[in-house]
Amino acid sequence: MWIIIYFYTFRLIFIFIKVSFELLVFKSFRLISNKFILIKFIYIKNLLCDTMLRGIRYSSTLAPWRTNRNKVLDTIVKADGSYIYTKQQKLVDFTSGSMVVNLGHNNKYIQKGFTDYMSQGFAYVPSSLSTYNRELLSDRLLDISKMDNGKVFYTNAGADSNEIASFITKEYNYYNSDIRFDKTKILSFSKSFHGASTKGSSLLSGDSRTLEQKKFIDNPIDAIMENPSMDDDGSSSLKQIKTIFENSNTISAIIIEGSSGSAGCILYPPNYLKQLEQLCRDHNILIICDEVMSGFCRTGPMFAHFKQDIKPDIITCAKGLTSGYTPLGAVIINSKVSSVFNNNPIMAGLTYSGHPLGCLIANKCLDLYLENDMELSTIAHNKGLLMNDLCTKISTKYSFIKEYRSNGLLGCFELDFDPHQIEYVYQLLLKNGIYCVNIRNNIFTAPPLTINTELFVETIQKIDDVFNECIYLDILWNI
Numbered sequence: 001m002w003i004i005i006y007f008y009t010f011r012l013i014f015i016f017i018k019v020s021f022e023l024l025v026f027k028s029f030r031l032i033s034n035k036f037i038l039i040k041f042i043y044i045k046n047l048l049c050d051t052m053l054r055g056i057r058y059s060s061t062l063a064p065w066r067t068n069r070n071k072v073l074d075t076i077v078k079a080d081g082s083y084i085y086t087k088q089q090k091l092v093d094f095t096s097g098s099m100v101v102n103l104g105h106n107n108k109y110i111q112k113g114f115t116d117y118m119s120q121g122f123a124y125v126p127s128s129l130s131t132y133n134r135e136l137l138s139d140r141l142l143d144i145s146k147m148d149n150g151k152v153f154y155t156n157a158g159a160d161s162n163e164i165a166s167f168i169t170k171e172y173n174y175y176n177s178d179i180r181f182d183k184t185k186i187l188s189f190s191k192s193f194h195g196a197s198t199k200g201s202s203l204l205s206g207d208s209r210t211l212e213q214k215k216f217i218d219n220p221i222d223a224i225m226e227n228p229s230m231d232d233d234g235s236s237s238l239k240q241i242k243t244i245f246e247n248s249n250t251i252s253a254i255i256i257e258g259s260s261g262s263a264g265c266i267l268y269p270p271n272y273l274k275q276l277e278q279l280c281r282d283h284n285i286l287i288i289c290d291e292v293m294s295g296f297c298r299t300g301p302m303f304a305h306f307k308q309d310i311k312p313d314i315i316t317c318a319k320g321l322t323s324g325y326t327p328l329g330a331v332i333i334n335s336k337v338s339s340v341f342n343n344n345p346i347m348a349g350l351t352y353s354g355h356p357l358g359c360l361i362a363n364k365c366l367d368l369y370l371e372n373d374m375e376l377s378t379i380a381h382n383k384g385l386l387m388n389d390l391c392t393k394i395s396t397k398y399s400f401i402k403e404y405r406s407n408g409l410l411g412c413f414e415l416d417f418d419p420h421q422i423e424y425v426y427q428l429l430l431k432n433g434i435y436c437v438n439i440r441n442n443i444f445t446a447p448p449l450t451i452n453t454e455l456f457v458e459t460i461q462k463i464d465d466v467f468n469e470c471i472y473l474d475i476l477w478n479i
């Protein structure tokens with residue numbers, strides 16, 4: 001015990017002396033700005049808080065998308081409804097984890113699924129066999145997607161759903177064209193996010209099935225489509241895409257998000273997707289619609305693309321499918337595309353494809369999404385309008401907020417701040433009891449659909465207060 005106290009005390013004194021020395025020396029030689037001093041100050045303050053409140057325990061887990069040196073990750077010890085708890089703090093989970101927990105934490109109805117599962121006794125059922133819940137889920141997913149007679153292929157999450165979808169389109173084109181390697185490209189928007197794993201794993205395997213697979217996955221995917229802009233109703237983007245289509249006959253599919261998420265909630269102008277759909281049909285190009293983040297009433301309707309009345313050939317989903325209670329992804333394929341697999345093998349397979357626990361939990365979630373004539377969808381729609389109204393008003397108050405954009409309960413503030421300032425805002429939100437995902441210079445707002453209205457409005461008000469505290473950041477940073 002005493003050794004630990006001595007160690008931390010010594011360590012703190014050492015860091016304090018080191019940083020003070022650095023500041024003194026550098027400042028006297030005018031090698032650093034006030035901005036640098038402020039960063040160091042925040043660093044020491046955080047370090048002191050870490051040490052005093054919880055003792056320093058650097059995480060052994062690699063946190064994604066950031067540097068990991070001396071990283072202390074907050075430990076969540078429990079959660080309930082729209083709240084998550086660390087040992088010291090109660091936080092409003094204002095982005096449903098990573099836009100996952102649509103139905104809120106600690107939902108007793110969903111939790112009952114775990115005991116139901118245990119009572120069945122089986123740990124796992126291979127995808128070459130069936131379970132009641134897997135079949136039921138497939139029928140329901142096809143039903144809500146309006147894809148009669150199609151098929152569903154299960155995955156573990158969002159990225160692998162998109163990977164499977166991408167080579168399904170290539171396989172489809174392979175079996176439907178005379179020149180078999182003709183149509184191999186998948187296009188996506190230059191600002192988009194479809195996951196960050198797995199393509200490599202398929203290519204790495206030295207097994208004979210991989211050689212077959214390679215025909216469909218060892219092909220280019222180009223993020224070259226220009227995102228639409230509201231200023232011209234997306235016409236420049238459509239023109240650019242039309243030119244690409246007319247000058248290439250190698251495109252098998254495009255992949256779009258039902259509604260943009262991590263890229264910064266870039267909105268589709270009204271009727272834009274309908275026109276894009278027509279372009280694809282004219283050029284015989286399939287449409288994959290990624291509903292991983294925007295699906296399951298996140299933007300109001302069950303899937304975000306319903307708002308623009310398009311009919312994709314493939315829909316990919318994950319996240320809200322199980323509201324985060326278990327990992328599960330699904331690729332929902334219309335009958336035109338899936339019928340190709342009546343006589344040709346699908347060259348894909350995962351150990352946990354349609355894991356029986358995931359499918360059971362997904363059915364529980366679907367019960368809730370569909371309950372009372374999809375009441376949750378209406379709630380998400382109405383709260384979404386309110387969120388847009390309140391947050392847009394906030395965005396006009398501060399010069400450092402470029403814009404607030406949202407669709408239903410999926411929105412973000414785009415800040416005109418550098419990464420250190422953004423980190424400061426993120427930490428200040430945490431300090432004020434609010435967890436909001438931050439990606440690049442965007443702070444997201446995407447609470448559980450089930451959040452109560454009072455807490456919802458109160459949290460947005462607190463976000464406003466935090467931004468208010470940040471006004472001085474802008475000034476200090478620019479001294």
Ligand SMILES: Cc1ncc(COP(=O)(O)O)c(C=O)c1O
Pocket residue numbers: 157158159160162193194195196197257261262290291292293294318319
């Ligand atoms: C639109 C979209 N597609 C795919 C993914 C990747 O999903 P996962 O992280 O479950 O693989 C994400 C993740 O945020 C996403 O937002």
